Amino acid sequence: QVQLVESGGGKVQPGGSLRLSCALSGVTFDYHARGWFRQAPGKEREGISCINRSDGSTWYANSVKGRFTISRDVSRNTVYLQMNDLSVEDTGVYYCAADPDLYCEGESLSQGDFHSWGQGTQVTVSS
DSSP: OOEEEEEOOEEEOTTOOEEEEEEEESOSSOOSEEEEEEEOTTSOOEEEEEEETTTOOEEEOTTTTTTEEEEEEGGGTEEEEEEOSOOGGGOEEEEEEEESSOOOOSSOOOGGGOSEEOOOEEEEEOO
């Protein structure tokens, strides 16, 4: 069955960096859209980044634009999220998501658009 496994979360000081990874297994080819969502304590889950396989285009929420970079290794069915200049507001559980047909674009990402989800990895930014 399709499985997404995140790794790379942890605790970091403000201004620090982390790189998250998400490996997709149980498929014969990497899904077209690979995205990242996060859920801060007491808040709704929000889409923060996505990458499309067909043209390599990327999408970012305004809250992370310029600080986070999404990339993918199609040969490994793995997507990465490089997070720089982290702040306390970036604290939360980060989830990766994948969909075989979705093309990420527009003003926001919708949870309902993604077919598969990982279990999440905790990111804590604190001094």
